[in-house]
Amino acid sequence: MLTRRSFIQTTSGAGAAALAAFSDRGVDRVLAAGRHVEGVAPADVAADESYWREIQQAFTLDRTITNLNNGGCCPSPRVVHEALKRYLDISNQAPVYHMWQILEPNIESVRRRLAASFGCDAEELAITRNASEALQIAQLGIDLKAGDEVLTTNQDYGRMLDTWEQRVRRDGIKLVKVSFPVPPKSMDDLSTRLIGALTPRTKVLHFCHITNLTGQIFPVKQICDEARRRGVRTIVDGAHAFAHFPYKASDLGCDYYGTSLHKWLLAPIGTGFLYVRREHIPSLWPLTPAGASRTNDIRKFEEIGTHPAANHNAIAEALTFHEGIGIERKSARLRYLRNRWATRLGAHARVRIHTNLDPAHSCAIGNVQIAGIPTGKLVARLWERWRIIATPIVHAEYEGVRVTPNVYTTLEEIDMFAGAMEEIASKGLA
Numbered sequence: 172m173l174t175r176r177s178f179i180q181t182t183s184g185a186g187a188a189a190l191a192a193f194s195d196r197g198v199d200r201v202l203a204a205g206r207h208v209e210g211v212a213p214a215d216v217a218a219d220e221s222y223w224r225e226i227q228q229a230f231t232l233d234r235t236i237t238n239l240n241n242g243g244c245c246p247s248p249r250v251v252h253e254a255l256k257r258y259l260d261i262s263n264q265a266p267v268y269h270m271w272q273i274l275e276p277n278i279e280s281v282r283r284r285l286a287a288s289f290g291c292d293a294e295e296l297a298i299t300r301n302a303s304e305a306l307q308i309a310q311l312g313i314d315l316k317a318g319d320e321v322l323t324t325n326q327d328y329g330r331m332l333d334t335w336e337q338r339v340r341r342d343g344i345k346l347v348k349v350s351f352p353v354p355p356k357s358m359d360d361l362s363t364r365l366i367g368a369l370t371p372r373t374k375v376l377h378f379c380h381i382t383n384l385t386g387q388i389f390p391v392k393q394i395c396d397e398a399r400r401r402g403v404r405t406i407v408d409g410a411h412a413f414a415h416f417p418y419k420a421s422d423l424g425c426d427y428y429g430t431s432l433h434k435w436l437l438a439p440i441g442t443g444f445l446y447v448r449r450e451h452i453p454s455l456w457p458l459t460p461a462g463a464s465r466t467n468d469i470r471k472f473e474e475i476g477t478h479p480a481a482n483h484n485a486i487a488e489a490l491t492f493h494e495g496i497g498i499e500r501k502s503a504r505l506r507y508l509r510n511r512w513a514t515r516l517g518a519h520a521r522v523r524i525h526t527n528l529d530p531a532h533s534c535a536i537g538n539v540q541i542a543g544i545p546t547g548k549l550v551a552r553l554w555e556r557w558r559i560i561a562t563p564i565v566h567a568e569y570e571g572v573r574v575t576p577n578v579y580t581t582l583e584e585i586d587m588f589a590g591a592m593e594e595i596a597s598k599g600l601a
């Protein structure tokens with residue numbers, strides 16, 4: 172087993188040359204780097220720049236900008252993007268043959284691999300175009316009648332709240348939104364707030380696995396288990412969770428789960444999946460109708476008409492890239508990057524960190540405010556002066572800049588961001 176010390180000796184000497192020799196731009200390079208850190212604790216690898224240099228080089232980025240909005244959607248590694256382009260080229264030869272007959276059936280390999288990674292049966296997983304579609308299938312496909320209640324939070328994703336609001340207008344259901352502090356007092360506090368708001372009329376409980384606003388992780392299992400005991404269905408918004416930090420479906424216990432794959436998995440843009448607990452598949456209506464013969468088939472949720480096979484097939488390449496790093500190493504590195512700027516900025520008197528930095532509560536996503544400086548103007552300044560992209564979050568109860576690095580982010584980029592924020596916190600925007 173490699174100790175950290177022997178790893179450093181290996182990678183700084185002959186090993187580094189060996190790594191450099193893997194310059195063929197593919198997953199090989201990531202796998203080779205991984206072999207050199209086998210047995211090294213993820214927390215140690217997180218701080219090992221020679222390992223992450225290999226990962227950084229696997230992307231074709233515009234390094235004249237610093238992209239700290241990986242919470243929006245992410246660039247794919249070169250190997251994934253090349254697979255996407257290759258599949259598009261193949262499709263275009265004669266789509267009715269090459270796309271429908273050659274490529275499309277291979278969606279089943281993608282389904283199997285995603286299911287294995289998520290920890291469910293392949294017959295419970297539908298491939299969608301994003302988390303919105305996955306979640307809306309659940310939100311609009313459950314039978315509800317006027318007066319039925321849906322419980323959620325006022326920090327859930329806007330589009331998902333809009334979807335429920337439309338059911339309020341259309342079907343006369345009641346939507347109840349609970350509030351919670353940022354950062355929350357404890358996991359128990361989050362759970363108590365949601366469970367305490369359930370009523371005998373509550374039919375559905377919808378909440379985020381991890382919020383997009385501050386990166387707060389929820390005690391999903393605790394909440395879902397209690398909801399199940401009370402006969403309430405749970406829809407969990409995992410848009411930001413999959414391939415971000417380690418967990419399996421059995422750690423969640425929810426009925427429906429939707430995620431994007433163009434966020435933390437780094438799959439092509441336009442990819443996501445929906446998990447439906449097996450016993451609920453027959454009763455859940457698809458968003459785009461399917462024949463009655465497909466009632467029990469998870470594939471009924473994929474009846475979307477003609478679509479590119481390239482996007483969903485290239486998910487397989489993204490999974491291989493992701494597994495080459497490994498979720499433990501990846502989440503450790505993401506926390507390492509987040510902590511590097513957050514602990515530095517947290518020391519400044521004017522700075523408020525709205526994210527709990529405890530690893531149980533958060534991972535890559537952090538939300539930071541400079542007191543007295545409007546967040547929109549702060550984000551504009553970061554872009555104009557430093558070419559840093561970050562997202563302004565202005566919620567009715569708080570505001571701050573959402574910062575989301577990725578595995579390709581360099582320490583120099585993180586430090587530049589922290590330096591820019593310190594300068595603004597000290598001198599203001601004048």
Ligand SMILES: Cc1ncc(COP(=O)(O)O)c(C=O)c1O
Pocket residue numbers: 242243301302303304327328330331379381382383408410411431443
């Ligand atoms: C919490 C949350 N849910 C759902 C979505 C929708 O994801 P997509 O745009 O990939 O459909 C997002 C997107 O950022 C999100 O942050």
